[in-house]
Amino acid sequence: xxxxxxxxxxxxxxxxxxxxxxxxxxxxxxxxxxxxxxxxxxxxxxxxxxxxxxxxxxxxxxxxxxxxxxxxxxxxxxxxxxxxxxxxxxxxxxxxxxxxxxxxxxxxxxxxxxxxxxxxxxxxxxxxxxxxxxxxxxxxxxxxxxxxxxxxxxxxxxxxxxxxxxxxxxxxxxxxxxxxxxxxxxxxxxxxxxxxxxxxxxxxxxxxxxxxxxxxxxxxxxxxxxxxxxxxxxxxxxxxxxxxxxxxxxxxxxxxxxxxxxxxxxxxxxxxxxxxxx
Ligand SMILES: O=P(O)(O)OC[C@H](O)CO
Ligand SMILES: [Mg+2]
Numbered sequence: 001x002x003x004x005x006x007x008x009x010x011x012x013x014x015x016x017x018x019x020x021x022x023x024x025x026x027x028x029x030x031x032x033x034x035x036x037x038x039x040x041x042x043x044x045x046x047x048x049x050x051x052x053x054x055x056x057x058x059x060x061x062x063x064x065x066x067x068x069x070x071x072x073x074x075x076x077x078x079x080x081x082x083x084x085x086x087x088x089x090x091x092x093x094x095x096x097x098x099x100x101x102x103x104x105x106x107x108x109x110x111x112x113x114x115x116x117x118x119x120x121x122x123x124x125x126x127x128x129x130x131x132x133x134x135x136x137x138x139x140x141x142x143x144x145x146x147x148x149x150x151x152x153x154x155x156x157x158x159x160x161x162x163x164x165x166x167x168x169x170x171x172x173x174x175x176x177x178x179x180x181x182x183x184x185x186x187x188x189x190x191x192x193x194x195x196x197x198x199x200x201x202x203x204x205x206x207x208x209x210x211x212x213x214x215x216x217x218x219x220x221x222x223x224x225x226x227x228x229x230x231x232x233x234x235x236x237x238x239x240x241x242x243x244x245x246x247x248x249x250x251x252x253x254x255x256x257x258x259x260x261x262x263x264x265x266x267x268x269x270x271x272x273x274x275x276x277x278x
Contacts, residue, residue, distance in 0.1 A: 054221040054239065054271040057150055058206045059182075060097070061161035063225035064243060064263075065143045066171055069096060071133040075126045076107065083113050089247045097226030099162050099188045099196035134170035140243075142263030144178055151181040153274040158182055160206040160222075162196050162229075164189035184209045197228040200236035207236070221271055223263070227252040241266065 063069035072095070077087045091110055095103040104119035117125075150157050159182050161168065168187055172179050179185065184206070188196060192205040203222060208214040217237035224230045225243050233240040234255055242256035243263055253259045260266060269275040 053219060054273055055155070055219045056207075056210055056215055056221075057155055057157045057273070058160050058203060058220060058222045058233075058238070059147070059157065060222070060224045060226070060229050061159050061163060061168075061171070063096060063140075063245065064223055064229075065140055065147075065159070066175070067138045067140050068134065068171055069225070069245065071130055071137075072096070072103075074133075075129045078129070079117075079122065079125060080111060080113075083111070083116070085111055085113070089245075089249065093227050093248055093252060097162055097197045097224070097228040097232070099193075100164060100167075102196045130167070131170065134167060135173045137171045137174070139175060139178070140263060142266065146263050146266060147178055147181055149268070149276060150273065155273060156183045156210050158206045158210065159185040160202040161186070162188040162202070183211070197226065198231035198235060200232050203233050203236040203238060207238075221273075224256070227255070230255050239271070 059065050061068075062072075069092075073087065073092060076092075076095075080087050091107070094110065095106050098106070100123055101119060104122045108114040108117055108119050108122055147157065159179070163171065165187050168185070186193065186202050186206045186209065188202065190202070190205060192208075193201045195201055203217075203220075204214070207217060207220055218239065220238045222229075222233035222236075222238045222240045223243060224233055224240055225245065227248070230240050230242050230252070240256045241258045241260060242253060243260050244253065246261065258270075267275075
């Protein structure tokens with residue numbers, strides 16, 4: 001009986017249901033998290049109530065809307081190779097989502113190269129490589145469709161990123177039309193963002209700038225890829241859908257309210273948002 005009920009709930013759960021049942025083959029950690037989460041959400045009548053009546057959505061940018069995290073990884077690998085060291089995802093997890101100088105300090109300290117390379121010099125060195133890479137940024141799968149859908153349905157949407165203005169302009173060069181659908185965009189060098197993620201500053205600033213803001217954070221849904229970003233959104237009291245890189249350790253998934261392997265899997269109706277029309 002328990003087995004039948006659990007299977008039934010798995011079929012209802014949007015984290016398992018969309019696209020194909022290949023989703024069932026995801027990592028054990030993520031599956032257990034989703035099973036716990038979705039089982040708690042399903043009620044005895046077999047319908048799946050929405051977690052919260054979401055009215056507004058905030059998107060992270062790097063690694064969530066734009067496939068830019070790979071550029072940071074590549075540059076960091078190149079620099080570390082000079083010191084006969086390798087860059088790995090445990091270090092990546094501690095850096096991603098943060099403001100540039102905060103991530104740079106983590107990089108030189110965690111790798112033990114701070115005596116040879118300061119955080120400031122690391123930023124200067126990687127800048128030239130990044131400046132050439134960022135204009136080639138591609139969208140992540142599902143980003144365009146989701147943004148256009150929410151905008152068309154009148155759901156106010158915003159971006160909250162750790163990226164500063166100069167990098168934002170380079171990364172979005174080819175995506176101006178899509179980003180123009182945002183009600184507003186809060187950047188990492190905004191005066192109201194005193195501290196980067198996992199501080200809630202950037203998400204609280206984004207919530208204040210919606211019409212009628214500040215809003216009840218429980219009515220806001222955040223999309224994030226980074227552990228620090230998920231924590232920042234939770235610290236702001238908001239709901240979070242995490243779309244992590246598959247190489248990120250699944251121990252980072254537990255803080256999010258829902259974990260998806262791609263934006264293509266997102267089911268807006270689950271959160272009380274207007275559903276896709278096929
Ligand atoms: O993930 P974001 O958009 O907050 O950006 C943060 C850094 O620029 C990259 O990790
Ligand atoms: Mg990100």
